[in-house]
Amino acid sequence: MADASVIVAQVIFGLIRGILLGCVFALIALGLNLVWGIAKVVNIAHGELVMLGAYGAYFLNLFLGFNPLLTAPIDAALGLAAGLGFYFAILHRELRGKEAITLQSEMVTLVATFGLSLAISNLANIAFTGNFVGIPFDAGSIEIGFLQIPLAGIYVAVLSVVIISLTHVLLNRTYLGNAIRAYSQDIPAAKLMGINPTAVAAIGTGLAFAVTMAGGAFLTTLFPTGINPYMGALYAPISYVIVVLGGPGRMWGSLVGGLTLGIVIDVGQIFLGVEIAYAVAFLLLIPVLLLRPEGILR
Amino acid sequence: MNFGRLLRSAPTLWGLAGFLVVLAVWGPWIPTFVLTLLINLLLFASLAYSMNFIAGLTGYVSFGHVVFMGTGAYAWGYVVGTFGWHPLAGIVAGAAVGLVLALGIGSVALRFRGVYFAIATLVTALAARNIILVIPALGDGQGIILNLGFEPLTWFYTIWVILGIQVGLTYWVTHGRIGYGLRAIKSDEDAAKALGVDAARLKLFVFAFSGLFAGAAGALNVWTLSGVFPEPAFDLLFSLQMLAMVIIGGMGTLLGPLLGAVAVYLPHNYFLTVAVGAEFIVIGILVTFFALVVPQGIVGALRRYVPTLRGIIE
């Protein structure tokens, strides 16, 4: 039964790769989840942030020789600034003074960020050219039996989980976190507690962008030639599915959703091929929305 | 009802009708170069009216409308390529497939409100594209190549008819009982239900029209290209442009989709020779600007700021 053992080996490898990929997916989706959960903004330009994070890593490596793992904090700092800018340039106009964020408001920011997404990806296409690029990075690999697992993948997966955990701690154990959670649940009540809604929403957005761009930097180590101006068109929908799976506003949910998607995609493609594996991953959203609109947790 | 009163009661409708009649009469004398531009403009307008049925009239923003275009295109390619149907019959097939798919997708996705509907339609379109890629009868991802003649005048009158029907239907559903129901749903769906509006049925009704016309337009689009290929047929940029046209022109209005089509098509054509892709930067910035500053679109803004136009354009 040589065939069977080959398939088993493939599945194990797919599973490991899916878990590593899933951790990075989770980090990227966490960025979406934060803005979605805090400001009720579904950022359609989320994928473009991932793309900018990846290009940030690429250029830092190309011109300054940075290790892609070390580019993540720089990306995050850029993301923080971009998030604050984005909040005041785009969101503030719609969200300021609102006591509750209505469906109408959600649709306004959805459409506004959709326009941004279109502009940013095509601007990038002109600025960076449409060629696929990548960062040559090999951190070696470890061998477990017949399996070779690239260490870079393990590093970024672990770092992703660490960042997600830190975000969790930040949201649940700090004053800023409490303020953010209060704002996301009840704006008038948060105001009564002396919380400045604008500051909280802006910082939350900055945090979300920082996390997303760091995730974009991490991705470059998993996909050695996957950087392209339109890569966001893939990572945005993946993030939507992850957030819905885990439940908007639930930070651990992102991890569960990310791992689910990573495994479905990497194990699925062994049996179904890449196209159908992705189709299945995308369509997971539908039964979850129908049966468990609050997410699969609980 | 005498003619003058009819004219006054629906000036926008008659204005659009006049515009179409002028085009139809002029048709045979239009220089070929201009004609191909016009075909594309009318195709864009047709896609805009298709999107207007759902996003404009109910507020349900669909990011995946290209799925109806793409499947309509493949239906056309399949019946024309495999069964040798006349291309015009292929358009009907494309429309039928769009309609059936819209009923299927709509009966599930229309249960999701707001952003959830937008995301559900997006992932459906992405998944549909991936599935089409692996179907052997549909070219196994290689597409279907057909060598049909260059018939700009036939294409022109075909899209003309499709657009004419859409304009008429848009007028019909925005006036009278259905129009009241749709406006109520768009404003507050639960409150509408509490007054007896069967929101689910009404939404599905307009979504079906939306899918039907996107299917027909998708079929016509590939007829002009003489072949169906997965990447262009399912290019998400079509969905996004459909939405952009309706947002810029004015959601749910009668004239808006046409104005939006012009606003999106002009940069398209201009940048084609300057910098490919740059048109989307312009369109994207326009969309963001309109969403935040002029959410009622060109038509809504004109009605609001130019009082004399209030009774004329809709």
Add this chain to the structure above:
Amino acid sequence: MTITIAAVEVHKRFGGVLALRDVSISVAEGQVVGLIGPNGSGKSTLLNVMAGVERPTAGRVVLDGKRVDGLPAHRIVERGVAKTHQIPRPFLGMTTEDNVTVAALYGSWKVRDAGAAREQARKVLNLIGLDGQADALAASLTVQTRKRLEFGRAIATGARILLLDEIFAGLSPDELREAIRLFTHVQEEIGFGALVVEHVMPAVLTISEHVVVIEEGRKIAAGTPSEVVRDPNVIEAYLGTEAARAAT
């Protein structure tokens, strides 16, 4: 033939919370029934169950002899029962008249023609004294006017029984007197039945011929207004706090 809507032994559970336990109530066309109880006692939930907005966890809703629980809200409206929202939900971008026209077109009148429905809407606006604001955008109306519009829309559906969620709340004494006068006038004119949910006691006691009291999802008393106010359970659960507040 008059119609009757009844909730029979209705239970409603939200997650771990039992919002309604074994509540029965009925309203017939032409009859005004008051439903009172402290905040959070389950009044609105009961209304939602009867209007088809929520499904009961157990028990049934019977309209005109047929079970209607599980039917969507719009089907209940078609059968002649309409509910108002506690916080009015007008279609903000539409005029007052258009708001009411929607109700006339889709309610139980079976008016299909927009012109006829507008005519109907104008009659209703006249009846509730909003004819002067027919062309005003709903977004420009005051909260009190919105409440009146909410009431007018429910009437315009052609409902023979209205489920009214706190239409008298938040009014000044003068406004309350005026609102009660209007309600009584319209009720006599049309002859609809109404289940009036309120925690403003005096209003309910004035207009209702029968009053049901619920507390923590349970029915604790029922009877004529004068019987109910003397009921020790009610005094304990409801009037006690109210009286205490009045005394201070």
